[in-house]
Amino acid sequence: MRRRLARIFGLLVLWSVATGVALAVEDARPASPQEVEVFVRRQEGYHTFRIPALAVSMRGTILAFAEGRKTSSDDSGDIDLVLRRSHDGGQTWGPLQVIADAGPHTYGNPCPVVDRVTGRIWLPFCWNDGQNSVQENKRGTGRGEREVYLTYSDDDGATWASPKNITSSVKREEWTWYATGPGCGIQLEDGRLVIPCNHRIQGKPDDNSLSHVIYSDDHGQTWQIGGAVPEEKTNEAQVVELTDGRLLLNMRSHHGRNRRAISTSPDRGATWSPVTFDETLLDPACQASIVRLAPGKHGRARLVFANPASRQRENLTVRVSYDDGQTWPVAKVIYPGGSAYSSLAPLPNNQIGCLYEKDHYQRLVFVTIDLDWLEQPQPE
Numbered sequence: 541m542r543r544r545l546a547r548i549f550g551l552l553v554l555w556s557v558a559t560g561v562a563l564a565v566e567d568a569r570p571a572s573p574q575e576v577e578v579f580v581r582r583q584e585g586y587h588t589f590r591i592p593a594l595a596v597s598m599r600g601t602i603l604a605f606a607e608g609r610k611t612s613s614d615d616s617g618d619i620d621l622v623l624r625r626s627h628d629g630g631q632t633w634g635p636l637q638v639i640a641d642a643g644p645h646t647y648g649n650p651c652p653v654v655d656r657v658t659g660r661i662w663l664p665f666c667w668n669d670g671q672n673s674v675q676e677n678k679r680g681t682g683r684g685e686r687e688v689y690l691t692y693s694d695d696d697g698a699t700w701a702s703p704k705n706i707t708s709s710v711k712r713e714e715w716t717w718y719a720t721g722p723g724c725g726i727q728l729e730d731g732r733l734v735i736p737c738n739h740r741i742q743g744k745p746d747d748n749s750l751s752h753v754i755y756s757d758d759h760g761q762t763w764q765i766g767g768a769v770p771e772e773k774t775n776e777a778q779v780v781e782l783t784d785g786r787l788l789l790n791m792r793s794h795h796g797r798n799r800r801a802i803s804t805s806p807d808r809g810a811t812w813s814p815v816t817f818d819e820t821l822l823d824p825a826c827q828a829s830i831v832r833l834a835p836g837k838h839g840r841a842r843l844v845f846a847n848p849a850s851r852q853r854e855n856l857t858v859r860v861s862y863d864d865g866q867t868w869p870v871a872k873v874i875y876p877g878g879s880a881y882s883s884l885a886p887l888p889n890n891q892i893g894c895l896y897e898k899d900h901y902q903r904l905v906f907v908t909i910d911l912d913w914l915e916q917p918q919p920e
Contacts, residue, residue, distance in 0.1 A: 570913035573874060576631065578604050578624050578895065579904040584636045588613040589622070591722045592895040592904050594885040595652040598659045601696040602626040602885070604633070604895050605650040605663070606904055613901060615674050619646040621665055625697050630893055630906045639663070639700050640691065645670040647689070647703075651721030653733050655759050661693045662760045663700070664720040664735050678740055680716030687711075688718060692760065709763050710754045715739040717749065723778045723829055723883050729785070732757050734766070734809055736789060738775035749775040751791045753809045766809035774801045774815060776827040782864045783841055790830045790845070790865075791815075798823055798851050802865070820868045821859075822849045829884040829894070836890055836911065844914075846874070846882045846894055853880045856896055858914060872914055874907060 579589035586608040593605040603625050610618035621640040624633040640647040649666045669683040676682030688710050689703040711718050717740035725735040733756040740749050752768035769789060777791040786804050789812065793801035800821035803812045821828075828847035835841050843865050849857035856879035860870035875898060882896035892909045 570910045570916055572913055573907045573909045575905050575907045577903050578633055578906050579606050581902050587611055588901055589904050590897060590901055591648060592881055592883045592897060593650040593652055593722055593724055594883040594893055594895045595654055595661060595724060596885050596887065597654060597661060597696045599696055600888065602630050602893060603697045604906060605652060607648045616646050616668060616672050616677060617670050618644045619648050621647045621650055623697060629887060630908050640703050642667060649719045649722045651723060651725055651735050653725030653727060653735060655733065656727055657731060658759050660760060661697060663691050665689055666718060666720055678717040678746060680742055686718040688720065706763055710765055714742045716742050722776065722827060726779055726781060728781050728808065732808060733760055734779055736777040736779045738777060747794055748772045751775060751777040751789055753779060755809055767805065767811045769803045769812045769815060771815040778830045780830055780832045780843060788865060790828065792825055792827055794825055800828065823847055824850055824852050826853055827881040829882045831884045831886060833886050844884055844892055846884050848879045854878050856882065858909060860914060870915055
């Protein structure tokens with residue numbers, strides 16, 4: 541009897557241990573993406589919120605920028621630059637802040653960059669007369685020109701300096717349309733701040749847009765024009781620094797191929813290579829987002845890319861590359877429905893933040909993506 545009881549007790553112990561291990565394994569599974577609404581259409585006195593841009597301060601505050609479009613969803617009109625901030629990793633968000641309000645005119649295309657040396661958050665953006673149509677802005681035939689402005693914050697985005705007009709430093713006379721980003725800029729390993737931009741040239745066809753960069757080598761005090769991609773039909777771009785020091789522009793393309801356009805620079809943005817196309821990155825001619833992650837707990841650098849991977853604006857997908865964008869072996873769908881512009885930012889604890897346009901511009905949502913979840917193999 542004693543032997544039988546001991547055997548039963550032993551089996552119970554083994555069952556308990558096995559169950560505990562199973563539960564521990566289940567609890568250790570990477571968390572699936574967590575989503576929070578940040579800007580919602582027809583709230584806070586705005587008709588529509590569009591054009592997301594993310595930045596994370598040196599103290600860990602997450603800043604979510606957007607265009608607050610007062611009276612319609614149009615790209616021109618009464619548009620303010622607005623901001624919400626999160627101090628808990630994106631779980632909750634503070635009240636809406638208006639960073640720049642030009643009255644009935646347009647402030648748009650936010651493209652923030654954080655200076656890791658000074659901690660200052662720089663925000664380049666653009667202005668145009670609110671009565672201009674989009675075509676007038678592109679052709680330079682409206683009231684006034686597209687202008688470039690700059691503001692900054694030294695207190696994690698709580699307050700912002702008065703916007704400064706830097707158009708004369710970063711825009712050539714023959715350029716009509718001009719846009720910063722949208723999305724975010726980067727700081728190179730050597731300290732240079734780089735902002736991806738695009739422009740159009742006076743008298744050229746409507747599809748003549750070109751991607752270019754502007755940069756600062758004195759921590760944002762002065763800005764200069766860098767090189768432009770040597771091929772038209774590219775515009776909204778994001779930039780990353782590759783592991784060998786080259787810069788890569790990942791661009792919206794209007795070549796009719798539904799693929800992302802790519803160009804690289806060996807000289808910190810002064811010149812750019814001929815355009816190629818990434819056949820993996822299906823795209824409906826839309827803005828997208830790309831960031832570089834430093835080697836983490838798995839010991840390797842990554843590029844992380846997000847866009848609506850479709851021939852129309854839907855199916856927001858996040859991808860990972862381990863070879864500077866040569867291949868993209870990891871891909872996970874974040875949202876299969878209507879989705880458009882996005883902005884990525886590295887977060888602590890092996891996570892990535894993504895602010896994106898959801899449900900055909902009904903809302904901008906912030907999703908927290910666990911890198912372990914992203915890289916976990918898909919179930920068979």
